[in-house]
Amino acid sequence: MNEEHGSRKKKVLVLGGKLQGVEAVYLMKKSGWQVTVVDLDPDCAASAMADTFLCFDIMEADKLQQVMREHDFIIPALEKLPVLSVIDETARECGVKMMFCMDAYRITRSKLASDAMFHKLGVPSPRYWPNCSFPVIAKPSDRSGSEGVCRISERAKLELYQARHPGLTDVVVQEYLEGPSYSIEIIAEKGRMWTFEVTELEMDDRYDCKRVICPSGLSPKLQSDFAKCAGELAEMVKLDGIMDVEAILNDGQLKVLEIDARLPSQTLTAVYHSTGVVPPAIYAEGIGSGGVLCCPRCPERGVIYEHIYVAAGQLRFVGEHIMGTQGALNWTYGFFGADEALTNYRPGRASWAATLMITADSRKEAWKKHEEVIRTILDQEHLECPELDENLTDCDEREYVL
Known part of the structure; x- marks a missing residue:
């Protein structure tokens, strides 16, 4: 390599x-x-x-x-x-x-086209309004990630949303599902496919990913099912490049929310810190040919990859988009005890943001180290954090991942 x-x-x-x-x-x-x-x-x-x-x-x-x-x-x-x-x-x-497949991207950038493909393959996914009850999620078909996503609790508010967005002719309205979210990445070249470690995603109140966690906590069977689903979707779009698949675990079943045939952000770095594997570098070197779905199993370290924002004397845990508003980021090691960080921080600065990368031998130990890092930042920078308790707890042993 x-x-x-x-x-x-x-x-x-x-x-x-x-x-x-x-x-x-x-x-x-x-x-x-x-x-x-x-x-x-x-x-x-x-x-x-x-x-x-x-x-x-x-x-x-x-x-x-x-x-x-x-x-x-x-x-x-x-x-x-x-x-x-x-x-x-x-x-x-x-x-x-x-590392890009234009034909696959044209399909996956449209949530309507993607969902039609899910139904054709029989892939479990959220039901469409009006074949579901409230609350629902409304999102523009051609926008990525959390952009334009809105949770709507009743019919009157849905009608108001539609009235306020008359130009959005391709709006997806689906049932709102409770449960943890997961992502899996897949690369494909000449018919050969590799999937990588499943990551768990935690969202902020705007449905923007604020934290990626490894290992995911999913059972081996659910991970295998997820990898198989990713392979079927990659084959359907004739992928020659990279794609990520996001799903939510609801009633014991992974339901696919969206697919994107482009380089993802966040998850691949978490995969690297957990397994030592760099999917883009593997693709660059060539993964061979043939219709084999490879799901390499590597030693998994505990990883917490998250974004924090400091302003007005408070620390908040926020979605990744804050990192795109901070100008040029510096790559640093040993940041308040975190293994690595990407940040615009400098001593005495009143407002700054950071992406923290925290690793340990296990997920449990990573969470313990994470708490130490956050408390160190709060102490040394004399900050408050109103949402501290809810962001220092890991629901690591859930019944629905067994």
Whole structure:
């Protein structure tokens, strides 16, 4: 993985410097690659993490082609379809390997198209309104993650939501399900597929992921079922690249919420810290051919990967989007006792954010270390945390994961 091309390190081009770009830079540098980031914003989150940062518009195809030819591997780290189309076409012209599948992305970026595929495969998923009761979740079909997601408790509020968003013709309205959320990543190349460790996701009050936990706590059977489901979905969209599948455990059954055929943020770093495996680097080196679904089992360390935001003398546990609003992030070790952190913190600063990476031999020990880290931050920075108790408790032994 870390061999050099002749006398130089292998070079990866990360296109986009926001949250997905941070994930790509972090993982590929951990794998020994030399990393270049391109983004139009000189102060984007990943700009200070890369070996080389280039500030220009990715839509400039001639300039993009020139930069692509200087690299061995490409990772698109954005979601705008026109930009991705230019990237896809230019990479094909240059003949440089890229971890992205445009055809699969076109399907998965539409929640309506994805859900139609779930039903065709018989994949368990939330029921659509009006074939369900309130509360429901409303979300735009073509937006990613938590963007535009709204929980609605009654018919009158649903009608009000629809009236306030007349331009949203493709809104998905589904039943709201209670239960923990999980994610699994899959890479595919020439028909061969690899899945990786299942991660547990915890959300903030805006349905934005605030914390990723490993190991997931799911039973081996549920993990195996989840991996098999991911493989079927990847085969259906003819994936040649990377995709993540998110599901919720409800009444003892994993129900798929969404799939996205693009580089995810957060979960892959948690997988790396738990198993030592870097999926993008594996894809870059090639995973062979043939229709085999490989589910490698690696030693699992306990990992807590979470985001905190400090302002007005308080510490809050928040969704990942806060990290995209803080400017260039610095990569640091031993941050208040955390193994690593990505942050804009500096002593005396009144407002800052951090992504904390905390690891230990087990999930239980990781939570114990997590509490020590948070209490150290609160003590040394003289902060309060109104939501402290609920964020220091791990429901590790749940009946529904047995």
